[in-house]
Amino acid sequence: MISRLSIFAKIFIAFSGLALIPLVIVMALLTSNYEQMTQQLIGQAGANVSPEMAVHISQRVAQVTHDAYLMLAFVFLISAILVLFTAVFLSQSFSKPVRLLSAATRHLARGDFSMRLETDRQDEFGALVESFNRMADQLEDAHRRLETTNADLEGRVLLRTAELEMANLQLRAAADKMEETVRLKGDFLANLSHELLTPLQAVLGYAELLYDRIYGPLDGRQHEAVGRIRHNAQMLQRLISDIIDLAKVETGRMTLTIEQFSPGELVESIVQTLRPLFLTKRLELKCECAADLPATLSSDRGKVQHVLYNLLSNSLKFTNAGEVSLRVAGRDDGRRVTIEVRDTGIGIAPDKLATIFESFRQVDSSSTRPAGGAGIGLALTKQLVDLLGGDIEVESELAKGSLFRVVIPAKLSLSRDPEARTTAxxxxxxxxxxxxxxxxxxxxxxxxxxxxxxxxxxxxxxxxxxxxxxxxxxxxxxxxxxxxxxxxxxxxxxxxxxxxxxxxxxxxxxxxxxxxxxxxxxxxxxxxxxxxxxxxxxxxxxxxxxxxx
Ligand SMILES: Nc1ncnc2c1ncn2[C@@H]1O[C@H](COP(=O)(O)OP(=O)(O)OP(=O)(O)O)[C@@H](O)[C@H]1O
Ligand SMILES: [Mg+2]
Missing domain, CATH: 3.40.50.2300 (Response regulator)
Known part of the structure; x- marks a missing residue:
């Protein structure tokens, strides 16, 4: 039974036991003193007390002492029982609520916030239980609010995720649609351009026949007029070809034909073709092939020629006085070739430099507008340079002139991926x-x-x-x-x-x-x-x- 008592009760028993021991000792001492005192009195009375009387007194004293001892034992027993009962009572009133509180706290710690204690006690334990219940109320309330916030957050995250997924789907759909539109636009342009080229071919062909006087003599004005028809038809043909090429590049249908050719000869032929046009504008066209220029290139000759033509015709178009120079040189021990077209023309404003390689972009100023053009020459040039595995860059200053620099590999690999090109x-x-x-x-x-x-x-x-x-x-x-x-x-x-x-x-x-x-x-x-x-x-x-x- 003792082992089930609380620590308070055990301490109480220990202290009570310690208090009983001096009490018993005091009583035992008092009893023995009383016996000794009686014996002394009998001794002092001496002859005045008869032997029978002395025996009687001694017996009486012994009887009283014995009764006193009995009484002492009885008092000790009663006190011990009282102490034990008091301890049990204390144990019940101290330990039980503490155990209940401890169990309830464990419940709270495990997350069971519904746990409450009941008591009708008005003492400190009653107050403790009440505080505990209040604390549990607050914890339950906080927990509930936390759960609501969590649920709210989860809901918002789910909503956001769904919105993002939806936006992604829409974006993907829009991207697909755009790709499809680009393809359709490319197809349309390619078809339309072919439809335009066929009649134009007839116009150009007959204009050339007339111009060459195959159908008979022409007077000066007639010859000049036919010449203009021929020239404009050629320009139109070039424009339509550029549009077809751009559409081909954008829809992935442009093909490369790789062949060996001499860059010097290519430059010579293009300069010869364009020189008369420069002369009509009284512009000088200078041309230089550097000593380190490789003797042969392995690339797409037609595309390199197209790039050169576009750059030179721009310089011609946008230069009113001065000169245009073309320089072709080797680079990186002949692994690459640099083509530079420099002019003393109107130049390009710094803020326009980034956009001139985009399709249909023209620097919209009074000085470039009259020059005409559709604004696709440089866009196509850039795409062609990309196809040739090269880079194009421009330096320009308004009213001073421009420099367009193209660097292409001397040997074009079939793979476009630069890594694959080198490591194969x-x-x-x-x-x-x-x-x-x-x-x-x-x-x-x-x-x-x-x-x-x-x-x-x-x-x-x-x-x-x-x-x-x-x-x-x-x-x-x-x-x-x-x-x-x-x-x-x-x-x-x-x-x-x-x-x-x-x-x-x-x-x-x-x-x-x-x-x-x-x-x-x-x-x-x-x-x-x-x-x-x-x-x-x-x-x-x-x-x-x-x-x-
Ligand atoms: N050498 C140059 N000097 C000054 N401006 C230039 C030069 N080359 C290009 N530009 C500017 O860049 C714009 C875009 O050139 P791009 O060749 O693409 O079009 P375009 O020559 O106007 O038309 P297209 O080439 O289709 O006939 C030109 O309109 C012009 O404003
Ligand atoms: Mg152009």
Whole structure:
């Protein structure tokens, strides 16, 4: 029973016990003193007390002492019982509420804020329980508010996420639509321009025949008039060709034809063509080919010529007095070529320099407006320079003149990716997307002896990601794939400017060339095909020309 008492009760028993011991000692001492005192009295009485009387007194004293001891034991027992009961009572009144409070606090700590204690006591414990209940009320209230705030925040986060997802979807849809619009615009421009070029060809052709007096003699005024028709038709033809080229570049249909040519001869021929136009404006056209200019370039001659023509004709157009000079030189030990066109013309304001390479942008000032033009020459020039793997920059000062500098590689690699150009990672690598391992084994065994490296992809998405990363020589693609079909992979590759130029060859049992053509496939082989057919197809898609964005 003692072990179940509270610490307060145990302390109380200990102190009470210690208090009883001196009491018992005092009583025992008093009793023994009383006995001794009686014996002394009998001794002093001596002869006056008869022996019987002395025996009687002694017996009486012994009896009284014995009673006193009994009384003492009884008092001790009663006191002990009283102490024990008092301790039990104290234990009940001190310890129980403390235990209850402790249990309730544990509940609170575990997050059960509904825990409350009941008491009708008016003492300190009653006050303690009341404080505890108030604290629990406040905690429960704070917890509830926290939960409401959390729920509110979660709701807001969900709402925001949904809004963002919606905005993303809309953006994606808008981007898709814009891409589609650009493609349609490109198609439209290309078609329209072809429709314009055909009649223009007739106008120009007949104007030339008339001008050359094939249909008979012309007097001076007639000859001059026909000459103007011819000149304007030529300008119109050039403009339409530029529009077609720009549309081709923007829709990824521009092709590069790489050939070996002499840059010196190219410069000479273009200068000879343009010199008469400079003479009519009384402008001097200077030309210099530096000694370090490589003897041959391996690039697209037509595009380099176009770039030169556009820059020189701008200088001619925007220079009224002074001179225009063309300088072509080697750079980086002949690995690159610099083309500089410098003029003493009207110049370009610094704030306009950034926009002149954008389509349809013209520096809108009274001095440039009369010069005419559609504002696409430099935009196309920049795109062509990009295709040639080079850079273009401009320095200009108003009323002083301009300098346009183009730097292109002397040897143009087929891959547009600069890394691939130097390391040629993708040069002979084929990314093969097929879910059939046996087919992939066969492709590896067929192509590796022919000098190709095959990277196998059983997953379409991984194949697309890889193509983006390494710009392989080509991608071979199965149509029937488990996750997503080959058509959607083909579309993704062909719609992305980064991967558009990578040739894709379909290797499938499905015979649907029309669909393949529609999505821009570069080669189509139906299974089973021979080793030679496959290698021939791979070589064919990279021969001579390659599609670029
Ligand atoms: N050499 C130059 N000197 C001064 N301004 C120039 C020069 N070259 C280009 N510009 C400015 O940049 C603008 C854009 O040139 P861009 O060749 O694209 O168009 P354009 O010559 O006006 O028209 P287009 O080339 O289509 O006939 C020009 O309108 C002109 O304002
Ligand atoms: Mg121009």
């Amino acid at each position: 990672i993708g040069a002979k690598t084929i990314v093969s997307i097929d879910d059939d391992e046996t087919m992939l084994d066969l492709l590896t065994e067929t192509l590796e002896p022919a000098g190709f490296r095959v990277i196998r992809c059983t997953d379409g998405d991984a194949g697309v990601a890889l193509a983006k990363q390494i710009h392989p020589y080509a991608v071979t693609l199965d149509i029937r794939l488990p996750e997503r079909d080959g058509w959607s992979i083909l579309q993704e590759l062909k719609n992305n400017p980064e991967t558009r130029g990578i040739p894709v060859i379909i290797l499938s049992v499905i015979e649907d060339r029309a669909q393949g053509d529609q999505f821009g496939v570069d080669g189509y082989l139906t299974k089973p095909f021979s080793r030679d057919e496959l290698i021939e197809h791979l070589r064919a898609v990279r021969r001579e020309s390659v599609k670029y964005h």
